[in-house]
Amino acid sequence: MTDQPAGTVSALLAEIADIGSDPHRGGYSRPVYSDAEHELREWFTGHAAKRGLDVETDRNGIIWAWDGTPGPDAVVTGSHLDSVPGGGAFDGPLGIASALVAFDELTTRGVSRRSRAIAVFPEEEGSRFGLACLGSQLLTGVVNPERALALKDGDGTTFAEACAAAGLDPAHVGADPESLARIGAFVELHVEQGRGLIELGEPVAVASSILGHGRWRITLRGEGNHAGATLMTDRRDPMVAAGKLLVAIQALARETPEARATVGRLEPTPGGTNVIASRVDLWVDVRHPDDVVVHAVVEQIRQAAAALAAEEGCEVSVVEESYSPTVDFDARLRDDLVKVLGGAPVLGTGAGHDAGVLKNHVRTAMLFVRNPTGVSHAPSEHVEDPDAEAGATALADSLEFLITR
Structure with missing residues (x-):
């Protein structure tokens, strides 16, 4: 230019x-x-x-x-x-x-x-x-x-x-x-x-x-702990649940014609290399021509998040931050x-x-x-x-x- x-x-x-x-x-x-x-x-x-x-x-x-x-x-x-x-x-x-x-x-x-x-x-x-x-x-x-x-x-x-x-x-x-x-x-x-x-x-x-599109914040809460001193069997790691959820979100969107779901931002707390996270926040953007389908996909994501969090001994909340029909x-x-x-x-x-x-x-x-x-x-x-x-x-x-x- x-x-x-x-x-x-x-x-x-x-x-x-x-x-x-x-x-x-x-x-x-x-x-x-x-x-x-x-x-x-x-x-x-x-x-x-x-x-x-x-x-x-x-x-x-x-x-x-x-x-x-x-x-x-x-x-x-x-x-x-x-x-x-x-x-x-x-x-x-x-x-x-x-x-x-x-x-x-x-x-x-x-x-x-x-x-x-x-x-x-x-x-x-x-x-x-x-x-x-x-x-x-x-x-x-x-x-x-x-x-x-x-x-x-x-x-x-x-x-x-x-x-x-x-x-x-x-x-x-x-x-x-x-x-x-x-x-x-x-x-x-x-x-x-x-x-x-x-x-x-x-x-x-x-x-x-x-x-139609919106943004939802998903918060996974577990137990922060030491990366070296905590046995794998003793962990409640929200990062593991978040990783599984990313894959699940992709699969759910692909199963729904014309749906798009994207996680472009993920923030662990406290974010240390040698620390098991106590909390992970991720944001998912979901879009579809039919507003009913958007909310149906989000509900599927909500259910998947709850199940995956439970597998890791974590808790989860899903909050709508914005929605445009x-x-x-x-x-x-x-x-x-x-x-x-x-x-x-x-x-x-x-x-x-x-x-x-x-x-x-x-x-x-x-x-x-x-x-x-x-x-x-x-x-x-x-x-x-x-x-x-x-x-x-x-x-x-x-x-x-x-x-x-």
Whole structure:
């Protein structure tokens, strides 16, 4: 992403290519309200100001960049800037850079400056405080502000403390019907998280749906003890139960068509090399197009956890930390955008997005841009420069349709 023409998506992404790079994991680690994410927010607000957009940050930390006077029925696009640990360069920032370029195109085309905006949502990934799409969930009132403010990151910092450090008043965090009422339609552009467009030979698709998905924390408790002084027959080792459970979760998901179950995080306590753990926490992500099936798989996992814990003389608890039901995007808006984009393909996604949270409150759509690797949430995530520019043009076409209809 170097030596690209000014004003292109590729050139904008090149400007932030060094921000939040992770030498240990590879890729980028840009948790919400970290130094890296603050730098990205400043990068965005600087570009918005250059374009004459009026920038404001609301009480939930969402940045709004307005072209025209804020008002009802505004056409809004946007995405996020935070990342998972060791994530790719495009998940989030592609949508923000594309929005800036799309607004440039609308200006060049002379499209009416009817109220429109770019929104940057915080903590979309949930990588710091464990609750995905936190900004949009607070905006819409889906999540209780007291619960959100009490969330803690890995260092014990609460979300309330992080908000205060970022210049927000925790007392004002929560549902914001006034801001929500300004959105007439929302279109989010995102890198594709899969290989659908590669198989179809197309650069851009329109989203149909998002799989129902949630996160559950499983806690296994045993007895901490000395690795050398404790006979194997005398152990109550939660790590052994956790290992067996990982295999069981994989098997259960494979037995259920279209189900996905992932354990991407496991934390033993106290975590010493020569110590039998007293406790193991692991987090399982479960997804399926049918919400009933998601909960059925989780119940199977719960039963397996109980049985495997008992085998090792351990105790277990399973707590739901978040759940987002299956989302079907506005069918009429989806079909309109397919026509506007010359018959673009329609694809579903297994990944959650702020657009999915907003769907129950405003007309919402998504565009996906081809990812030749099919990999996301990892350093090899990729978008070719011509596809990035095609995505921005498709976004501009979509926004123009909504503004002028």
